[in-house]
Amino acid sequence: MDGDAREGTLVTHSGPAVLGLDIGGTKLAVGVVTQDGTTHGVLVEPTRRDEGPDAVIERLFAMGERSIAASGLGSVAAVGIACGGPIDAAAGVLSAPLHLPDWIDIPITDLASARFEVPAFLENDATAAAFGEFRYGAGRGVDSMIYLTVSTGIGGGAVLHGRLHRGAAGNGGEFGHVLVRSGGRECLCGRRGCLEVYASGSSIAARAREAVLERGDGSSLARLPEIRAEHVVEAAAAGDPLARELWDETTELLASALTDLVNVLEPDLVVLGGGVTRSGSALLDPVRTAVRRDAMAPAAAAARIELAGLADEVGVVGAAAVALDALEKKIHEGV
Numbered sequence: 288m289d290g291d292a293r294e295g296t297l298v299t300h301s302g303p304a305v306l307g308l309d310i311g312g313t314k315l316a317v318g319v320v321t322q323d324g325t326t327h328g329v330l331v332e333p334t335r336r337d338e339g340p341d342a343v344i345e346r347l348f349a350m351g352e353r354s355i356a357a358s359g360l361g362s363v364a365a366v367g368i369a370c371g372g373p374i375d376a377a378a379g380v381l382s383a384p385l386h387l388p389d390w391i392d393i394p395i396t397d398l399a400s401a402r403f404e405v406p407a408f409l410e411n412d413a414t415a416a417a418f419g420e421f422r423y424g425a426g427r428g429v430d431s432m433i434y435l436t437v438s439t440g441i442g443g444g445a446v447l448h449g450r451l452h453r454g455a456a457g458n459g460g461e462f463g464h465v466l467v468r469s470g471g472r473e474c475l476c477g478r479r480g481c482l483e484v485y486a487s488g489s490s491i492a493a494r495a496r497e498a499v500l501e502r503g504d505g506s507s508l509a510r511l512p513e514i515r516a517e518h519v520v521e522a523a524a525a526g527d528p529l530a531r532e533l534w535d536e537t538t539e540l541l542a543s544a545l546t547d548l549v550n551v552l553e554p555d556l557v558v559l560g561g562g563v564t565r566s567g568s569a570l571l572d573p574v575r576t577a578v579r580r581d582a583m584a585p586a587a588a589a590a591r592i593e594l595a596g597l598a599d600e601v602g603v604v605g606a607a608a609v610a611l612d613a614l615e616k617k618i619h620e621g622v
């Protein structure tokens with residue numbers, strides 16, 4: 288995917304290059320991204336979060352330096368950083384990310400600016416992914432879109448009239464915590480009945496394990512040593528009644544949350560990403576049908592529902608897209 292290598296230059300034929308850093312709970316991903324969305328020198332390593340923030344951040348920055356060298360593009364004009372919340376995006380501080388215990392009030396953009404000697408920008412990872420999909424993925428060319436990542440948990444972000452919606456401190460777009468079943472399963476956020484505790488990958492697996500214990504004697508799921516979300520999808524496709532029931536409930540509750548979001552925001556496009564969406568049409572078909580059936584007529588007609596376009600590099604590309612956007616705004620404002 289490498290473009291023209293012009294050693295020692297800041298600006299390539301496709302505009303400035305920026306470094307994207309994606310800080311996940313299990314993996315760190317870095318890469319250089321040019322203005323056309325092309326990635327260069329992408330590196331992925333385990334986070335090893337038990338080593339603590341100082342060691343992990345040092346390793347992350349060293350990966351960034353290796354990535355810049357591998358890209359052959361010379362240097363970068365900015366650094367974009369994506370990390371799960373809670374964060375203070377405007378201040379550039381990792382307040383207390385849920386997936387990184389002991390990372391309290393870390394001034395990550397100051398640290399990155401000092402190391403790479405360029406401006407640095409921080410964004411919630413799902414919000415950054417939404418913007419990456421908008422600029423370079425399934426959302427290219429649309430006016431307004433919402434993005435949900437249905438993975439271990441459920442996160443999301445919204446781009447409204449071409450602008451990323453951040454909320455007051457950059458934690459907006461928590462679509463996983465839309466209520467789908469009042470008084471239902473207990474959620475990490477402290478409420479009961481959130482979408483995340485039904486439709487995330489780990490919740491699908493947990494519901495399946497509970498159902499098997501209660502009434503799963505005849506189900507093929509009962510014969511597995513460990514049940515994961517993809518097993519539920521496979522068994523449902525093979526006609527297992529218990530798996531079918533679990534999967535139907537999953538798609539119905541996801542569609543219920545999307546119907547609310549479509550009614551409230553009337554986007555042109557809903558983009559679904561994350562590991563659970565590898566189920567493809569088994570997820571997309573029933574969700575599309577239910578949202579078209581249940582959303583208010585004008586909104587339902589306007590909103591397409593599509594799978595994400597950026598796959599595994601969405602974290603790096605999203606972080607970089609945020610930095611590129613900030614650079615363009617600075618140029619535009621003449622700062």
Ligand SMILES: [Zn+2]
Pocket residue numbers: 463464474475476477478481483
């Ligand atoms: Zn919740």
